[in-house]
Amino acid sequence: MELTKRQEAILEIVRSNGPITSEQIADRLSLTRATLRPDLAILTMAGLLEARPRVGYFFSGKSPNRIVAQKLRRIEVGTVMSRPVVVQDDSSTHDAIVAMFLEDCGTLFVVDEQGLLQGVVSRKDLLKLNMGGPQDLQKLPVGIVMTRMPNIVTVEAGDSVWTAAKKLVVHEVDAVPVTRRVARSDGKDGLEVVGRLSKTNITRLFVELGEST
Amino acid sequence: MELTKRQEAILEIVRSNGPITSEQIADRLSLTRATLRPDLAILTMAGLLEARPRVGYFFSGKSPNRIVAQKLRRIEVGTVMSRPVVVQDDSSTHDAIVAMFLEDCGTLFVVDEQGLLQGVVSRKDLLKLNMGGPQDLQKLPVGIVMTRMPNIVTVEAGDSVWTAAKKLVVHEVDAVPVTRRVARSDGKDGLEVVGRLSKTNITRLFVELGEST
Missing domain, CATH: 3.10.580.10 (CBS-domain)
Known part of the structure; x- marks a missing residue:
């Protein structure tokens, strides 16, 4: 799985600032929430981010290496x-x-x-x-x-x-x-x-x- | 990246029947197109499926194993x-x-x-x-x-x-x-x-x- 530049930027923002809401991430990147939605969905599904209702996104602490290890x-x-x-x-x-x-x-x-x-x-x-x-x-x-x-x-x-x-x-x-x-x-x-x-x-x-x- | 059962079912349908439209996939799974939309977005963004206008979805030939391979x-x-x-x-x-x-x-x-x-x-x-x-x-x-x-x-x-x-x-x-x-x-x-x-x-x-x- 190759991350896009935007997905890497999101990961970096969450890693440094999490927990952080999708509005706040969108603000920092000067994008709309709608634009970010698929990226956040992918990063969450890949296990790189975790989302909690009313808290926001935070870095899961799982690295891509864990995906390799599990495989x-x-x-x-x-x-x-x-x-x-x-x-x-x-x-x-x-x-x-x-x-x-x-x-x-x-x-x-x-x-x-x-x-x-x-x-x-x-x-x-x-x-x-x-x-x-x-x-x-x-x-x-x-x-x-x-x-x-x-x-x-x-x-x-x-x-x-x-x-x-x-x-x-x-x-x-x-x-x-x-x-x-x-x-x-x-x-x-x-x-x-x-x-x-x-x-x-x-x-x-x-x-x-x-x-x- | 861990796929849900439904995403795996979609992958399998596209692998065997692609190119196939989202209506046809929805039919086979007895679901609405709206329900499938996020799954199809994720599978496409992850590079597992490709979508062509007026043709439908087809299997990209890329697997989740790609992340392991790259590492x-x-x-x-x-x-x-x-x-x-x-x-x-x-x-x-x-x-x-x-x-x-x-x-x-x-x-x-x-x-x-x-x-x-x-x-x-x-x-x-x-x-x-x-x-x-x-x-x-x-x-x-x-x-x-x-x-x-x-x-x-x-x-x-x-x-x-x-x-x-x-x-x-x-x-x-x-x-x-x-x-x-x-x-x-x-x-x-x-x-x-x-x-x-x-x-x-x-x-x-x-x-x-x-x-x-």
Whole structure:
């Protein structure tokens, strides 16, 4: 929403002088109340001004930034997440690296034979293997480098993308599994992996939001 | 800008049936034209609808998301970028991996003795080395895995973050160097690295924008 010069002038008058009546605003701008009416309606609808009967208009304290914030907080993980890429928990680190290149993703989820989440392994985890000199990665199981339950940060499809982005930043991870709690056959709870939310999804969403015209 | 249910209904009618006159919109909603007039004025002023004399209202193709888009497009790379992490072009791939862990960053920039950009190396580039079996990374120069000039995607500090994010998505990279063109001592131009813009910066910015209240 682009404000006109006149709407910006009105905002400035209300910000400095509010509460102020529409007559007083009209006076200051040497315009009629009728001329101002659509502008005041727009500024009020946009949440930038508030109007109280017999008091006048005052500045809502909401900035256009709040409109941005509200928009960002309303988008759900399920609408932007990617398909998860999983490997079985008996895979080798070599298998994990091959899966990463085949699927071109930076984070794998490790699941048990029931498909429930056991671990998360990132490029960084796998690259760390190189620090100790040459190794036979076919013989090293993925379990030695992965982050294990219950230390895994997860989100659900109905969470806001904003909450998920905050988890990525706070926990310093590139991606989190999107999960759903299910009953396991042994009676215990487990997490089924339904998606993957990464910094790539956030960056794509950022680009998309900036494209609206 | 928060629309009322009636304004959303009007938008939907115009989107599907425009151009359409105010009488026709009023008919569909079983309301009088007088009742609709303020809503139509607001939707038109907000740029969501356009009105043409003797034709009627039609959908402008602009959405309320425009305010979000404008905000995102106005932020500059220089305000959110990180410090660049560089290695010399005679480093080994082992040195590069060590630098990545010491600095905890996923993308390194390779520079010559004048500090000018020669290449970019990512975790993915380095992880690829493992695909061919065990190797002595101390003996493999970083040059064999890096992306070289002039194939490097770069941005400048004054570019919009949105443009930079678009480059990350389109070129499928996690980070780009923020550069400044300088004269080299041999008379040719070169790029000095002044920053690093990554998907992490975009994710942090996304979180920050959602925090405004």
